[in-house]
Amino acid sequence: MQKKVVILGGGESGAGAAILAKSKGFDVFLSDKGLLHQKYVDVLIRENISFEQSQHSEAIILESDLVVKSPGIPDTVPLIVALKEKGVEVISEIEFAARYTNARLIAITGSNGKTTTTLLTYHLLKNAGLNVGLAGNIGESFALQVAEKDFDFYVLEISSFQLDNIVDFHPNISIILNITPDHLDRYGYDFQNYIDSKFNIIRNQTEDDYLIYFTDSEVLTLELDKRKPAVKNLGISLEEVLSTGSYLLDQNLVSHINGQTFEQNFSQLPIMGPHNAINALAAISVAQLLGINQDKIAEGLKSFTNAPHRLxxxxxxxxxxxxxxxxxxxxxxxxxxxxxxxxxxxxxxxxxxxxxxxxxxxxxxxxxxxxxxxxxxxxxxxxxxxxxxxxxxxxxxxxxxxxxxxxxxxxxxxxxxxxxxxxxxxxxxxxxxxxxxxxxxxxxxxxx
Missing domain, CATH: 3.90.190.20 (Mur ligase, C-terminal domain)
Incomplete structure (x- = not known):
């Protein structure tokens, strides 16, 4: 019998998840409590995917075998609670998409700087000729790209809301830029709940994987000391010189990884400010881990254009x-x-x-x-x-x-x-x- 998958939320991630589910042979139903954007209505009709808008038909939803929910829907809403009580697995789109790709995953989270770091990392990899996709909390749905394209790498911007509903999601390289109080209304006004959500990014990583993190953050260093994860750690610092890792010294971005040293004058780059030094060091670290040569990294840094609305x-x-x-x-x-x-x-x-x-x-x-x-x-x-x-x-x-x-x-x-x-x-x-x-x-x- 065909397994029934319900997609809750019909935005970019929901429509993409519906297309991936259909391509994998599931019986798919998409439900959105609000009005769907016309472009997603057109996609669902074209793909012959059943959907509803302006309501959730609970009787239909509760009969599902698997639910892929929008990150914007909290786990505390009665419908999600009822699904979990019934034993229905509720996952995020990134979890669902990751189940159907063998690509290497670079996942980036943090309270600030995610988008710039994701875009810059993607730009460095693409500029170096890698077959790479850009997805997550940015651009085209991860699930849609898994359904329709065949990338060797994905650079993923991942929010805490997306990380709340992962099970086996396993990045090869993860980045935690920072964790500062944000979205506390979603996390019961308890900062530790928010920290726990962010740290889900390393939940399934092993000693063969890498975590790049900002060592100047007391929150991150304390949490890592407490958790002692198996993943290999690589630091980024604006305050100290690291023998292995990346740092800013006298306006120079310096990175020592995989026996290679990379240096770049930060003031020559099209981004500014200490936060962007952190973002650039994270992206450089990924590029070095993947063996991209120094000239290509320097070239990519200088040709980068940041997204609007960021300084x-x-x-x-x-x-x-x-x-x-x-x-x-x-x-x-x-x-x-x-x-x-x-x-x-x-x-x-x-x-x-x-x-x-x-x-x-x-x-x-x-x-x-x-x-x-x-x-x-x-x-x-x-x-x-x-x-x-x-x-x-x-x-x-x-x-x-x-x-x-x-x-x-x-x-x-x-x-x-x-x-x-x-x-x-x-x-x-x-x-x-x-x-x-x-x-x-x-x-x-x-x-x-």
Whole structure:
């Protein structure tokens, strides 16, 4: 009898999982409580896959043999609880896709820097001529690529939500860039629960595999000391010289791996800031582990273009540089953003607070920020915390108003930085929408 697979959630990962399941001979049903995007409706109809939208038909779902769920659905919702009580296996799309590929997997997680590191690692591998796919929390669905393509390697950006529902997912190389408080509303406001989720990335790794991690992070070093995993560890540091591993020394990225030494002047690269030094060292480490030659690594680093909304320079107007860092949805991201500039900063921050602790950036804000513009419906927490820290605070719910105030407060040589420390969905659809509207508002200044 044909095994029945239900896909919960019909976005990129769900549609891809449905196509992979059908290609493997399963009886597939996709269910989404919301409205499906038309492009996914078209795909499902074309592939002759049964689906529903705007509801979950629980009687049908509970009769499944396997459920592949969207990362956005918490394990605590009643339907997932009922499935697990019935003994139905509930897994993530990355787990499902990994079951059907023999490709070597490079999996990257962390509270910050995942996307840049994933894109840079992919770029270095592809530039060196490797047959490599890019997937996970970025780009085209991992499951869809496994169904339709035949890559030798995958570089995967992996969120904690995706790691919550793995069973056998086994990266050959894993990277944990950092773990700082984020998404605590999903993890019962218990930081250890979030740490445990991130560390699922090494759960199935063996002594034949590698973990690349940031040794300057006390959270990571303590956790590794506690767990003592079998995987081979490779460190990254901004503070110390490592005999094996990668580090930043006098603005040079240095990596000693597999008996090879690689060096590159960081200031010559198209990315900036200490967080991007960490990201670059992680990507270099992967390239060295895979035997990519030094010239190809250097070439790839110099030709890399980062994704938008990550310390993206928008315009220089009257000597003031406007920078879009809308992807900075937590405090740690803002810490690295402020640390990237020596000039005075007018900071635009705010949005949906996820239990933020602003003490982490208090000293940086005191020393660097000449004015704070809170762009949010709920401005009280930020305003109250920094009222004695910065000389001036302005609150608004209009991004053009925020940018205009940034222009008013800034002088030639200053930075006007959108780095919100918060989620975007009080005023915007997502962080991309927020960043795009910031860029448009900046460019409106030119015509004023």
């Amino acid at each position: 993206e320079e928008v315009e220089i107007i009257d000597g003031v540089t406007y920078v879009n860092d809308s992807k900075a949805t937590n405090v740690d991201s803002v810490f690295y953003a402020l640390g990237s500039f020596n000039q005075p900063v007018v900071l635009i921050a705010g949005g949906v607070d996820k239990g933020n602790d602003y003490s982490q950036i208090e000293e940086l804000v005191r020393n660097k920020v000449k004015g704070l513009i809170v762009l949010s419906k709920s401005f009280e927490k930020l305003k109250d915390y920094f009222s004695e820290v910065v000389p001036q605070i302005y609150t608004t719910q209009d991004i053009q108003d925020a940018v205009n105030k940034g222009k008013e407060w800034s002088d030639p040589g200053d930075i006007v930085l959108l780095s919100p420390a918060c989620a975007s969905f009080d005023l915007f659809r997502n962080y991309e929408d927020r960043g795009d509207k910031f860029k448009a508002a900046v460019r409106n200044l030119i015509s004023q």
